[in-house]
Amino acid sequence: MDTALQSLVDQVQAAVASHTPLCIRGSGSKDFYGNLPQGQVLDVRHWQGIVDYDPSELVITARAGTPLALVETMLSEQDQMLAFEPPHFGLAATVGGCVAAGLAGPRRASAGTTQGAVRDFVLGARLLDGRARQLRFGGTVIKNVAGYDVSRLLAGSLGILGVILEASLKVLPRPRAELTLQQDCDEAAALLRCNQWGGQPLPLSATHWHNGVLSVRLAGAEAAVREASATLGGQPLPTAHAAQFWTALREQSADFFAGDLPLWRVSVPSTAVPLGFDAPQCFEWGGAQRWLRSDLPAAQLRARANQLGGHATLFRGGDRSAGVFTPVSSAVLRVHRGLKAEFDPTGIFNPGRLIQGL
Amino acid sequence: MHNAVVVQHPELIAALRAVLPAGALLVEPEDTQPWECDGLTLIRQRPMAVVLPDTEEQVVQVLQLCHAHGVPVVPRGAGTGLAGSAMPNAEGVLLAMARFNRVLSVDALARTATVQPGVRNLAVSDAAAPYGLYYAPDPSSQIACTIGGNVAENSGGVHCLKYGLTLHNVMRVRGWLVDGTPIEFGGLALDAPGLDLLAVMIGSEGMLAVIAEVTVRLVPKPQLARCIMASFADVGQAGDAVAALIAAGIIPAGLEMLDQAASRLVEPFANAGYDLDAAAVLLCESDGTPAEVAEEIERMCSVLRAAGATRLQVSADETERLRFWAGRKNAFPAAGRAAPAYYCTDGTIPRKHIGTMLKAIAAMELRFGLACPNVFHAGDGNLHPLVLFDDSDPDSVARAEAFGAEILEESVRLGGTITGEHGVGMEKINQMCSQFDADSLEAFRGVKRAFDPAGTLNPGKVVPSLHRCAEYGRQRVSAGRVAFPELPRF
Numbered sequence A: 001m002d003t004a005l006q007s008l009v010d011q012v013q014a015a016v017a018s019h020t021p022l023c024i025r026g027s028g029s030k031d032f033y034g035n036l037p038q039g040q041v042l043d044v045r046h047w048q049g050i051v052d053y054d055p056s057e058l059v060i061t062a063r064a065g066t067p068l069a070l071v072e073t074m075l076s077e078q079d080q081m082l083a084f085e086p087p088h089f090g091l092a093a094t095v096g097g098c099v100a101a102g103l104a105g106p107r108r109a110s111a112g113t114t115q116g117a118v119r120d121f122v123l124g125a126r127l128l129d130g131r132a133r134q135l136r137f138g139g140t141v142i143k144n145v146a147g148y149d150v151s152r153l154l155a156g157s158l159g160i161l162g163v164i165l166e167a168s169l170k171v172l173p174r175p176r177a178e179l180t181l182q183q184d185c186d187e188a189a190a191l192l193r194c195n196q197w198g199g200q201p202l203p204l205s206a207t208h209w210h211n212g213v214l215s216v217r218l219a220g221a222e223a224a225v226r227e228a229s230a231t232l233g234g235q236p237l238p239t240a241h242a243a244q245f246w247t248a249l250r251e252q253s254a255d256f257f258a259g260d261l262p263l264w265r266v267s268v269p270s271t272a273v274p275l276g277f278d279a280p281q282c283f284e285w286g287g288a289q290r291w292l293r294s295d296l297p298a299a300q301l302r303a304r305a306n307q308l309g310g311h312a313t314l315f316r317g318g319d320r321s322a323g324v325f326t327p328v329s330s331a332v333l334r335v336h337r338g339l340k341a342e343f344d345p346t347g348i349f350n351p352g353r354l355i356q357g358l
Numbered sequence B: 001m002h003n004a005v006v007v008q009h010p011e012l013i014a015a016l017r018a019v020l021p022a023g024a025l026l027v028e029p030e031d032t033q034p035w036e037c038d039g040l041t042l043i044r045q046r047p048m049a050v051v052l053p054d055t056e057e058q059v060v061q062v063l064q065l066c067h068a069h070g071v072p073v074v075p076r077g078a079g080t081g082l083a084g085s086a087m088p089n090a091e092g093v094l095l096a097m098a099r100f101n102r103v104l105s106v107d108a109l110a111r112t113a114t115v116q117p118g119v120r121n122l123a124v125s126d127a128a129a130p131y132g133l134y135y136a137p138d139p140s141s142q143i144a145c146t147i148g149g150n151v152a153e154n155s156g157g158v159h160c161l162k163y164g165l166t167l168h169n170v171m172r173v174r175g176w177l178v179d180g181t182p183i184e185f186g187g188l189a190l191d192a193p194g195l196d197l198l199a200v201m202i203g204s205e206g207m208l209a210v211i212a213e214v215t216v217r218l219v220p221k222p223q224l225a226r227c228i229m230a231s232f233a234d235v236g237q238a239g240d241a242v243a244a245l246i247a248a249g250i251i252p253a254g255l256e257m258l259d260q261a262a263s264r265l266v267e268p269f270a271n272a273g274y275d276l277d278a279a280a281v282l283l284c285e286s287d288g289t290p291a292e293v294a295e296e297i298e299r300m301c302s303v304l305r306a307a308g309a310t311r312l313q314v315s316a317d318e319t320e321r322l323r324f325w326a327g328r329k330n331a332f333p334a335a336g337r338a339a340p341a342y343y344c345t346d347g348t349i350p351r352k353h354i355g356t357m358l359k360a361i362a363a364m365e366l367r368f369g370l371a372c373p374n375v376f377h378a379g380d381g382n383l384h385p386l387v388l389f390d391d392s393d394p395d396s397v398a399r400a401e402a403f404g405a406e407i408l409e410e411s412v413r414l415g416g417t418i419t420g421e422h423g424v425g426m427e428k429i430n431q432m433c434s435q436f437d438a439d440s441l442e443a444f445r446g447v448k449r450a451f452d453p454a455g456t457l458n459p460g461k462v463v464p465s466l467h468r469c470a471e472y473g474r475q476r477v478s479a480g481r482v483a484f485p486e487l488p489r490f
Helices: A002-017 A069-079 A095-101 A148-152 A187-198 A222-232 A239-250 A298-308 A328-344 B008-020 B029-035 B056-069 B121-131 B145-154 B195-200 B234-248 B262-271 B290-306 B318-329 B329-336 B351-368 B394-413 B437-451 B466-475
Strands: A022-025 A040-044 A050-054 A060-061 A122-128 A134-138 A164-172 A179-184 A205-212 A213-220 A263-267 A281-284 A291-292 A310-315 B049-051 B071-074 B092-098 B103-108 B112-115 B171-175 B182-186 B210-219 B224-232 B254-261 B279-286 B309-312 B341-344 B374-377 B383-388
Touching: A002 A022, A002 A122, A002 A164, A002 B309, A022 A095, A050 A069, A060 A069, A060 A095, A069 A095, A069 A187, A069 A298, A069 B121, A095 B112, A095 B182, A122 A148, A122 B351, A134 B437, A148 A164, A179 A222, A187 A205, A187 A213, A187 A281, A213 A222, A213 A239, A213 B145, A239 B145, A263 A298, A263 B008, A263 B394, A281 B195, A298 A310, A328 B182, A328 B437, B008 B049, B008 B121, B029 B049, B029 B092, B029 B182, B056 B071, B056 B092, B071 B145, B071 B182, B071 B210, B112 B121, B121 B145, B145 B171, B145 B210, B171 B195, B182 B195, B182 B374, B195 B290, B195 B329, B224 B234, B224 B290, B234 B254, B234 B279, B234 B351, B254 B262, B254 B318, B262 B318, B262 B329, B262 B374, B318 B329, B329 B341, B351 B374, B351 B383, B351 B394, B383 B394, B437 B466
Parallel strands: A022 A040, B049 B092, B071 B092
Antiparallel strands: A050 A060, A060 A164, A122 A134, A122 A164, A179 A213, A205 A213, A205 A281, A263 A291, A263 A310, A281 A291, B103 B112, B112 B210, B171 B182, B171 B210, B224 B279, B224 B309, B254 B279, B254 B374, B341 B383, B374 B383
């Protein structure tokens, strides 16, 4: 066995034997996310490398510690991309952290082929579980329904089921043309437009509204982008400026995200009315992901999100001790407890990070 | 495989009779026999009882009663599945959900439809059509198969490469755990708190929860679709052309392949105009706006030509496009006409191995003495070989089953999977032992326990027991490698 892998196995076995909680960690770029990290750090960065990449198969397989930037560079050389456009939140972000956090960028709610969350692009995974078993789920082909889809369950699991050792991710060709258009409108009008456009065959690849400006990114065949830009109207952004704009949104380096006020992520149906609240806000994903800067009580924000058919997460900053995620129903919690007991019977992996007490 | 003796449970039957309307409980052998298999007719089993509830309250009562008596429940949609996932249990109740067949709502602005599990796949698109929307996954059985069954099997179709599987097009599933506890997976937002249980629920073959309601994503109907029919003189070249399209950055709306035997099989039936002299025919579709399609068709044609296509024909209009597809879509009925019976398997392999696989299947045809035309979702590497056999001849049946198993073993060997879209069910349960190691199979059992601790929801499917794998390994010692070497041999 590779020494880096052997070391992970040894550390997990030791932690199981001594009931020592482990905090699975890559570069630590997402330490801020989820409930407070607890336990002894299990560093997965040495377990790195691209296991396989064949552009014509549209899949890349990489070990957990592989820098996300390296994967993206390799793909880009072949004119391909991770179509969920993951945020890095740090220069050294890893593939394992990307899958475990399950966070997607602006392209999440785009039209047609590039639609998707992280889990939509996970084809397979290897997991080191709480019995120190090395498990393999899914595979490297696009269609695969053999056994339960555990590899996709790992996306967004925040490490509570074990150490993600390796992931096979579906990749897509980069669009041949891209254009960002901006137009002025208020939030309610922007929401309506995004939803109406979503029902038309338009090559939308990202939307964002903030401060009376709706920005729309079109991506696809040259003809499709040209036609759609005529349909939508608005002011085109210069190419370099547009790339910076979407990167700043994805990485939360835009002005909206600066400062110490807690950042809330409110996930609602795209057609939900504006949240209200006297607080700085913006939205992405055609209205399905709304960002809000506020120190209002969690209960008030959660109640509003719930009323609109969604949920609210304290994404960054604020007081994490009360739990950053909206609690799940008792039936769903029962299944979570069951899964945790099966994959991590001694409860050593990232305790409480996704669900308090689990 | 034939009927095991049905176990009777008079006490439970009496209790079910008390909560179900007249005609919604079938127990006599002549009444339960029509339910003894799904689309996989090779394996049959009569259930103890069939229930056909028409309200959610009745479903909950059925689940609670069965749970209290420790009796297995097997959910069933339209029964079109090809893997035996809905095969009844001799000691159990078959829960037929076909009466839950209402489209509850279509929200055109949000692009979602909420439907009951017994709604047919095509009926969802019909309901969405007035808004210029449709439901993308289109399994061949879409006229008959239900959304509940699609969710259970994570069904695909011919447009998956571009539009995704059921998994990518379902937002929310509401249902019950095996004891009748209500539960909801996903939601109307794009994500839900906690683990993504929806991802594991979809494709779980009715083993984790019973479905009450599904919210699907609808997508805008493309303005135009055009299809290229390309001929190749060699199957390997056709396989390489598939890889070349993808490498050129093209994601076709559909990319299907028929080998010569398949073209010759379907042509008299469908009059699709296939080139019967070609070793392989590729159907390559582009959809979008007229300008977009024109641009893409031109790029596709130049890649196909460079890959050695001997003939290219682009559909001139919608009638011609549908004619091109008629052959592919009628492959199964054509096979049914050409032989007393056919057996369709579902292995998926990396696209680069398509040529290798077809050659391996040709060798198997000689070895098993059975013909096997091939149609497949080439863009996904998803094969549907049609093994033609005679179901009145036990020897022919045995050879067909062995042939199918061999194809699956080869799929695993080439780095693929035993099932791309049909599911494991009963059909491929042995080959699960080849695809997964003992620990991963035990982890699957763990997932099952987390949802269904007593193991009474559709038991015995998908995940083989250790004993079964040991038996299967004993039968198949291939190339000096023994499956499950750590197990004692008897």
